[in-house]
Amino acid sequence: xxxxxxxxxxxxxxxxxxxxxxxxxxxxxxxxxxxxxxxxxxxxxxxxxxxxxxxxxxxxxxxxxxxxxxxxxxxxxxxxxxxxxxxxxxxxxxxxxxxxxxxxxxxxxxxxxxxxxxxxxxxxxxxxxxxxxxxxxxxxxxxxxxxxxxxxxxxxxxxxxxxxxxxxxxxxxxxxxxxxxxxxxxxxxxxxxxxxxxxxxxxxxxxxxxxxxxxxxxxxxxxxxxxxxxxxxxxxxxxxxxxxxxxxxxxxxxxxxxxxxxxxxxxxxxxxxxxxxxxxxxx
Amino acid sequence: xxxxxxxxxxxxxxxxxxxxxxxxxxxxxxxxxxxxxxxxxxxxxxxxxxxxxxxxxxxxxxxxxxxxxxxxxxxxxxxxxxxxxxxxxxxxxxxxxxxxxxxxxxxxxxxxxxxxxxxxxxxxxxxxxxxxxxxxxxxxxxxxxxxxxxxxxxxxxxxxxxxxxxxxxxxxxxxxxxxxxxxxxxxxxxxxxxxxxxxxxxxxxxxxxxxxxxxxxxxxxxxxxxxxxxxxxxxxxxxxxxxxxxxxxxxxxxxxxxxxxxxxxxxxxxxxxxxxxxxxxxx
Numbered sequence: 001x002x003x004x005x006x007x008x009x010x011x012x013x014x015x016x017x018x019x020x021x022x023x024x025x026x027x028x029x030x031x032x033x034x035x036x037x038x039x040x041x042x043x044x045x046x047x048x049x050x051x052x053x054x055x056x057x058x059x060x061x062x063x064x065x066x067x068x069x070x071x072x073x074x075x076x077x078x079x080x081x082x083x084x085x086x087x088x089x090x091x092x093x094x095x096x097x098x099x100x101x102x103x104x105x106x107x108x109x110x111x112x113x114x115x116x117x118x119x120x121x122x123x124x125x126x127x128x129x130x131x132x133x134x135x136x137x138x139x140x141x142x143x144x145x146x147x148x149x150x151x152x153x154x155x156x157x158x159x160x161x162x163x164x165x166x167x168x169x170x171x172x173x174x175x176x177x178x179x180x181x182x183x184x185x186x187x188x189x190x191x192x193x194x195x196x197x198x199x200x201x202x203x204x205x206x207x208x209x210x211x212x213x214x215x216x217x218x219x220x221x222x223x224x225x226x227x228x229x230x231x232x233x234x235x236x237x238x239x240x241x242x243x244x245x246x247x248x249x250x251x252x253x254x255x256x257x258x259x260x261x262x263x264x265x266x267x268x269x270x271x272x273x274x275x276x277x278x279x280x281x282x283x
Numbered sequence: 284x285x286x287x288x289x290x291x292x293x294x295x296x297x298x299x300x301x302x303x304x305x306x307x308x309x310x311x312x313x314x315x316x317x318x319x320x321x322x323x324x325x326x327x328x329x330x331x332x333x334x335x336x337x338x339x340x341x342x343x344x345x346x347x348x349x350x351x352x353x354x355x356x357x358x359x360x361x362x363x364x365x366x367x368x369x370x371x372x373x374x375x376x377x378x379x380x381x382x383x384x385x386x387x388x389x390x391x392x393x394x395x396x397x398x399x400x401x402x403x404x405x406x407x408x409x410x411x412x413x414x415x416x417x418x419x420x421x422x423x424x425x426x427x428x429x430x431x432x433x434x435x436x437x438x439x440x441x442x443x444x445x446x447x448x449x450x451x452x453x454x455x456x457x458x459x460x461x462x463x464x465x466x467x468x469x470x471x472x473x474x475x476x477x478x479x480x481x482x483x484x485x486x487x488x489x490x491x492x493x494x495x496x497x498x499x500x501x502x503x504x505x506x507x508x509x510x511x512x513x514x515x516x517x518x519x520x521x522x523x524x525x526x527x528x529x530x531x532x533x534x535x536x537x538x539x540x541x542x543x544x545x546x547x548x549x550x551x552x553x554x555x556x557x558x559x560x561x562x563x564x565x566x
Contacts, residue, residue, distance in 0.1 A: 028388045067385060067392035073403030074364055076396075077357035097389075101412055102350060102382055103442045105311045109350035113359075120356030129384055131414045131437055133444030154414055159386045161416030168451035168459050176451050176459075 004117075004148025007125060008197030011150070011224045011252070014060030014093050019278045020240065022095070022226070023055040023271060024256025025064040025083065031257070035264050041075035044068060048083030051260070054267040056090035058275055063226075063254055064123075066098040081120045094123045095226065095252075099154065101129030103136040111140040115149040125150030127203055127226065134183040141187055141200050150199045152226045155180045156213040158205030158233070167213060175214030188221045197250065198223040206235035206243055206253070218246050225251045231258025237274070238281040253278065287400075287431025290408055291480030294433070294507045294535070297343030297376050302561045303523065305344040305378070305509070306554060307539025308334045308366065310351045314543050324358035327351060331366030334543070337550040339373035341558055346509070346537055347406075349381040364403045377406045378509065378535075382437065384412030386419040394423040398432040408433030410486055410509065417466040424470055424483050433482045435509045438463045439496040441488030441516070450496060458497030471504045480533065481506040489518035489526055489536070501529050508534045514541025520557070521564040536561065 027047040029039045035050075037043035048064060055062050064087075069080035087094045100110040113119060114126045125144070128137055130153050137153065144151050156166050156177040170179045181202060188198035198221045206229030210217070219225070225244065229235050230253040241248045255274065262270035310330035312322045318333075320326035331347060338345050347370075352363035370377045383393040396402060397409045408427070411420055413436055420436065427434050439449050439460040453462045464485060471481035481504045489512030493500070502508070508527065512518050513536040524531045538557065545553035 026389075028392065030388075065389055065392075067383070067389045067396070070404075071392040071396045073396065074357045074360035075403070077360045081357055099385055099412075100350070100382070101384075101414075103440075103444070105313075106309075106348055106350045106380075109311065109348075109354040113350070113354045113356065120358070121353075129382075129412050129414045131384075131412045131445070131448070132440055132442060133446070133448055135444035136442060157386075157415055159415060159419060161386070161418035162414070163416070164453050165414070165416055165459060165462070168453040168462075169455075170447050170451040172452075176448060179448070179451075 006196065007144065007148055007150030007199035008192065008224065010093060010124070010148075011250075012197050015249070015252070018058070018060030019275050020251055020253040021059045021271070021275050021278050022061040022063050022252045022254040023051060023059045023259060024254050025051045025062055026256040026260065027068045031260050034261070041072040041079045044072060044076060045079030045082055048079065049086055050264050051267065052083060052087045052090055052092065054271055055092060058268065058271045059092070061093040061095065061252055062087050063095040063097050065256070066096055077121070084121060084123055088122070088124070093125075095125045095127065095152065096121070096123035097127050099127050099129045101132055101137070103132050107136060107140060111143050115144055115147055117147055125152060127152045127154065129154050130180050134180055138187060141191070145191055145199055150201060150224065152201045152203050152224070153180060153184050155202040156204050156208045156215060158207045158229050178214040178216065181215060181219060185219060185221065185223070188223055192221045197221070201225055201250075203228070205229045206233070210245070222250050226254060227251050228254045231255030237277040240278070240281070289479065290427065290431055290433030290482035291475065291507065293376055293407070293431075294533075295480050298532070298535070301341070301343030302558050303534050303536040304342045304554070304558050304561050305346050305535045305537040306334060306338040306342045306542060307537050308345055308347040309539040309543065314540070317544070318547050324355040324362045327355060327359060328362030328365055331362065332369055333547050334550065335366060335370045335373055335375065337554055338375060341551065341554045342375070344376045344378065344535055345370050346378040346380050348539070349379055360404070367404060367406055371405070371407070376408075378408045378410065378435065379404070379406035380410050382410050382412045384415055384420070386415050390419060390423060394426050398427055398430055400430055408435060410435045410437065412437050413463050417463055421470060424474070428474055428482055433484060433507065435484045435486050435507070436463060436467055438485040439487050439491045439498060441490045441512050461497040461499065464498060464502060468502060468504065468506070471506055475504045480504070484508055484533075486511070488512045489516070493528070505533050509537060510534050511537045514538030520560040523561070523564070
């Protein structure tokens with residue numbers, strides 16, 4: 001679909017080379033204070049750039065949390081632009097955790113903001129929310145494929161407040177979470193070269209019980225799974241294989257506080273140690 | 284909860300004074316071309332400021348669509364800041380249509396970005412997405428109340444792609460859309476002075492069939508309903524009362540393309556005419 005290598009391939013390459021760790025870039029106020037940075041656009045810029053420096057050459061993937069930049073308005077977005085550019089220049093895969101979701105031309109504008117090559121907020125992938133229907137996101141998926149980009153669709157999250165809603169039953173048959181994986185996998189099946197990884201993936205919390213959430217035992221075609229919930233939130237590197245079963249090889253294990261709490265001077269060592277932990281338990 | 288007048292009161296006042304029309308500020312590329320403006324941050328700024336000028340003193344409420352500004356990155360957000368400030372200075376109620384949704388400290392950063400008095404992106408209310416559970420939004424609701432701000436929770440939308448999901452059944456009992464109105468109304472019941480309007484409202488598409496969506500015949504306490512789907516998307520001013528029944532008095536009828544297509548020189552007259560149409564059919 002595009003001259004650029006597919007995002008699914010790039011994820012596969014990054015996981016193979018560096019292991020599953022994804023470094024979350026989450027400059028919330030508490031961490032800014034701990035790093036002796038101001039709660040300001042300048043503070044989140046500095047925090048983001050230092051985290052990129054520490055992650056480069058160690059982890060394969062970073063995930064800036066957009067809200068912590070948006071907090072400071074246009075100046076915060078200018079900081080985020082610098083962080084995104086630095087991360088991409090350092091060869092990191094960048095997932096903008098934006099959880100955008102809308103329809104029609106409105107969704108199209110979000111898509112172009114984050115996935116257009118050369119745009120100020122260019123990332124390699126974004127997270128999206130499916131409350132307006134997976135089919136309202138298909139143009140986003142197509143745009144991503146055409147430009148070597150990726151999309152992660154919120155499917156099942158670990159937070160208890162979402163439990164009832166994500167397990168609601170669609171059409172008397174399956175849970176919302178299952179319906180989302182089914183619809184996205186349907187798109188992936190017709191748009192992915194057999195044997196390669198899909199570029200449209202899922203957000204599935206590390207501690208989600210797949211059977212309880214109604215998720216299928218196998219996601220096919222293989223698609224990247226962005227999994228928050230490692231580190232501070234509870235799941236351990238050695239548990240990855242057991243938690244994700246046959247999908248484990250495609251899991252991107254996102255950690256932020258557990259690493260960022262090491263402070264600017266300890267962060268690189270904390271990332272190194274954690275990468276080794278994942279690799280030794282991951283085979 | 285706050286010295287500022289409650290958002291629910293402010294909506295009630297605006298609807299009483301100016302009628303239900305809310306002018307959408309949707310500078311998508313097609314409209315920028317029609318207005319002879321560049322598809323750029325400067326273009327969306329000019330588009331937004333001219334729309335605010337035309338709306339001021341005519342309509343009570345405007346709704347900038349964040350994605351069309353986000354499209355241009357930090358420069359687009361700087362333009363949006365100018366548009367938000369101009370609209371609030373002109374006495375318009377401003378709903379930032381951002382459809383943000385996350386959990387914990389991440390959601391908190393979105394909340395503070397848009398609802399903190401004095402912050403660069405300050406609006407009077409934001410739209411939010413409930414895919415991570417209504418309870419994950421309660422801190423946002425509380426923050427809004429404490430600062431005289433409002434929140435609109437996506438409940439039931441008209442786009443067909445969302446139909447199955449929003450009608451999925453929670454706990455064997457009610458639709459997702461019904462569960463969302465139930466949970467938010469529960470919050471409103473304990474946080475709203477009897478007889479006054481709640482400040483946490485809903486997004487319900489104008490052409491949604493309430494019975495089919497499982498929505499209750501009556502939403503209590505009375506809460507503002509942001510209703511896209513008027514104008515270009517099909518619903519007419521004269522249909523408002525029939526479409527919303529007992530909830531009609533709290534409806535904010537959002538129109539964008541139907542007005543914006545009049546061009547910069549015809550926009551004020553188009554708004555005037557439309558305000559009169561709503562008033563004459565609204566009583």
